[in-house]
Amino acid sequence: MESMHWANNLLMLLDQTLLPGKIYYKPCCDYHEVAEAIKCLRVRGAPAIGAAAAYGIVLAALSAGQATQKEYIKQVESAGRFLKATRPTAVNLAWAVDRMLGVMTQAGALGAEDLSRVLLEEAHKIHCEDVESNRRMGRYGQELVPDKAGILTHCNAGALATAGFGTALGVIRAACEAGKQVSVYADETRPLLQGARLTAWEMMQDNIPVTLITDNMAGYLMSKGKVDLVIVGADRITANGDVANKIGTYGVAVLAKEHGIPFYVAAPLSTIDLSLPDGGAIPIEEREQDEVTSFGGIQVAPAGVKVWNPAFDVTPHRLVTAIITERGVVRPDYLQNLRKLAFEQ
Numbered sequence: 001m002e003s004m005h006w007a008n009n010l011l012m013l014l015d016q017t018l019l020p021g022k023i024y025y026k027p028c029c030d031y032h033e034v035a036e037a038i039k040c041l042r043v044r045g046a047p048a049i050g051a052a053a054a055y056g057i058v059l060a061a062l063s064a065g066q067a068t069q070k071e072y073i074k075q076v077e078s079a080g081r082f083l084k085a086t087r088p089t090a091v092n093l094a095w096a097v098d099r100m101l102g103v104m105t106q107a108g109a110l111g112a113e114d115l116s117r118v119l120l121e122e123a124h125k126i127h128c129e130d131v132e133s134n135r136r137m138g139r140y141g142q143e144l145v146p147d148k149a150g151i152l153t154h155c156n157a158g159a160l161a162t163a164g165f166g167t168a169l170g171v172i173r174a175a176c177e178a179g180k181q182v183s184v185y186a187d188e189t190r191p192l193l194q195g196a197r198l199t200a201w202e203m204m205q206d207n208i209p210v211t212l213i214t215d216n217m218a219g220y221l222m223s224k225g226k227v228d229l230v231i232v233g234a235d236r237i238t239a240n241g242d243v244a245n246k247i248g249t250y251g252v253a254v255l256a257k258e259h260g261i262p263f264y265v266a267a268p269l270s271t272i273d274l275s276l277p278d279g280g281a282i283p284i285e286e287r288e289q290d291e292v293t294s295f296g297g298i299q300v301a302p303a304g305v306k307v308w309n310p311a312f313d314v315t316p317h318r319l320v321t322a323i324i325t326e327r328g329v330v331r332p333d334y335l336q337n338l339r340k341l342a343f344e345q
């Protein structure tokens, strides 16, 4: 299932807020619609919001087509700032926007039509490269998966969260393609249920055995010897290997440590942010309180109760066994090894 595609100068986004009940591709005809879709999690997952934002830049460029060159550049840059401000944690979003703006600057001498064509080519490149990275990650990562493994995952780091194949779920898919049998356990992932709604659905679509658990069952599941490894995606990885991912990931990592279970993170290089020294510097998105006080549109908490709703947490690098990237598997010392990997050609 494609998370997005480009058709007739429109970005078609699979509306993930409706899954698994309904499959609907929402057409976005301007960058404001793309920004709204990112904010509301119609499109979500770090690489997917990066690719969507890249197409958002193309839409801004297309609608600036009649402007003078100076005005055109001003409008596209302003769209870039707008798109970047939608969600602060996943660095892939800013990475993709900056890459698009960089291409615009380099090709600055071109007329509007050519410039928009170059931007569309770049957005397609970002989209295609992500699928290719995930496939590579899968090849490296599947070597860490023993046959008959019980695998716990949190949130959704699958095809839906990327341009295709997935990061953490890509590793699982690659292990299956290599002939291994696996049993996947999906944390439901409160408050927005990406695990229940999306991961369980994705695994079932591919006939990969999956068992859904609520988030508070993970420790007991591990104590019963059902989990051989944990694998999750990431929204941002800092220079020292600290990992921001969906809220609840940190708790799973602590439980994995307690039970001696390897904890793997699968993420492309576009998720690695060497400009930040450690996880303390990552901006963590806080979302609306009704995501916590309501469930399926029904209020489940007393009106007026105080709520804290961070969308992500940070897992310290000491709990991360290895980081799987499209260039290979990185192990501690992350400070040294991530830098080495990023600058390798």
Ligand SMILES: CSC[C@@H](O)[C@@H](O)C(=O)COP(=O)(O)O
Residues within 6 Å of the ligand: 041, 044, 045, 046, 047, 090, 154, 155, 156, 157, 158, 161, 162, 166, 167, 168, 194, 232, 233, 234, 235, 245, 246, 247, 311
């Ligand atoms: C390959 S996706 C990795 C992460 O982006 C994913 O695990 C996650 O935390 C997504 O959060 P979301 O709030 O659904 O966008």
